[in-house]
Amino acid sequence: MLTCRRVTELLSEAQEHPLSLRDRAALRMHMMMCDGCRNFERQMDMLRKISRSYVPTANSPSEEDPQPK
Amino acid sequence: MSGALTAVPPGRRPLRDSTAPAASLYHARQPALHVRWRGRIGERLNQTNHNAIGNATGKDRALGEPVSLSALRVKLLRFATLQLGDPHLAEDAVQEALLGALNNLRSFRGEAALHTWVFSILKNKIADQLRQRARRPEIGETVIGDDLDETISIFDDRGRWHEPNRPVRWAEPESAVIDHQFWRVFEACLENLPRQQARLFMMREFVQLDTEEICQALAIKPGNLNVALHRARLKLRACLEHHWFVAGEAAC
Known part of the structure; x- marks a missing residue:
């Protein structure tokens, strides 16, 4: 039985190369029972999408302080 | 703990007005890491808030104004220096990217478009630089061979999630990326990673070199790269969750 720690290692590696059968x-066995690791798996994909769309925040002042009306 | 959650002001910007609510929220959920992180993340966010206020109140931030570009330049330079590990190469890359933008200033509608454009040029320059480097790799194992496992407190001694660290479902992850405040949090979380971890993570995910290219450019073993990426992902995930996604959920 995999530990959650090991599951996160495998899920991180899965972002790099296909895992063995x-x-x-x-992983599937573990995640049937573990909602934390299920969320972690989804979030690895999100983290990748998020990081790819990163733009530095220096001076985007037009979005600074939108006045609530 | 629920008190801390409801104390976060609505509008998905828990870190904006004061770092205090965010810090206490973080504390409540993650006592062990908090001890190590609070000081630095608080400082960092204070700095960005100050910058933001300084910029937002000035009238001199129209597209192409020197103030605006110089602030962007600082940001780009920091990123390029971290990625390339060499301030001179970084300076050159940033200069070229900015010059390209200056020559085409009129074609950008607003700063966001300009930033995106400059940053993507810079990203390509960094990727090229690193790929060329494969023949004379740079850092070697020692830099990553950091035997302190800072993620240890995320799991218990049987390798299960420590309850406060168990990942929860994120609220509206798609809308985060179009929120300027989110990127502040993202940068602060990134700054809290050990430098090499942040570097490798962004090299992989933002610059989008594949693992083989990274290993060649930096002369590290895939196993070590995987360890570094795993730790970076664990910590970045936790930081974003505690400072953005969960706080946002509470506000809705």
């Missing part, structure tokens, strides 16, 4: 099966 065995690892994937073990």
Whole structure:
């Protein structure tokens, strides 16, 4: 049985290369029972999307302080 | 703990007006990491808030004004220096990206478009630089061979999530990226990672080099890169959740 720690390692590696069938099966088993790791898996994809759309925040003042009316 | 959650002001900007609510929220949810992180993240966010206020109150921030570009330049330079590990190369790359933008100033509608454009040029320059470097790799293992595992407090001794760190569902992740405040939080979280971890994470996810290219450019082993990326992802995820996604959920 995988630990949550190990699951996060595998899910992180899955962002780099396809996992073995065995690892994937073990992951599925674990995630059927673990909502934390299920959320973690989704968030790895989100983290990637988020990071790819990063733009530095220096001076985007037009969006600074929109006055609530 | 619920008191801390409801104390976050509505409008999904828990870190904006004061770092205090965010810090206490973080504290409540993650006592062990908090001890290590609070000081730095508080400082960092204070700095960005000051900058933001300074810029927002000035009238001199029309597109292409020197103030605006110089602030952007500082940001770009910091990013490029971290990625390239060499201030001179970074300076050159930023200069070229900015010159390109200056020559085409009229074609940008607003600062956001300009920033995006300059930053994507810079990103390509960084990627090229790093790829060329494969023949004379740079850092070697020692820089990453950091045997302190800062993620240890995220799990218990049986490898299960410590309850306050168990990932929860994120509220509206799609709308985060179009929110200027979100990027402040993202940068602050990134700054809180050990420098090499932040560097490798952004090299992989933002500059989008693949793992093989990174290993060649920096002469590190894939195993070490994976460890660094895993730790960076764990911590960045937790930081974003505590400072943005969960706080946002409470406000809705």
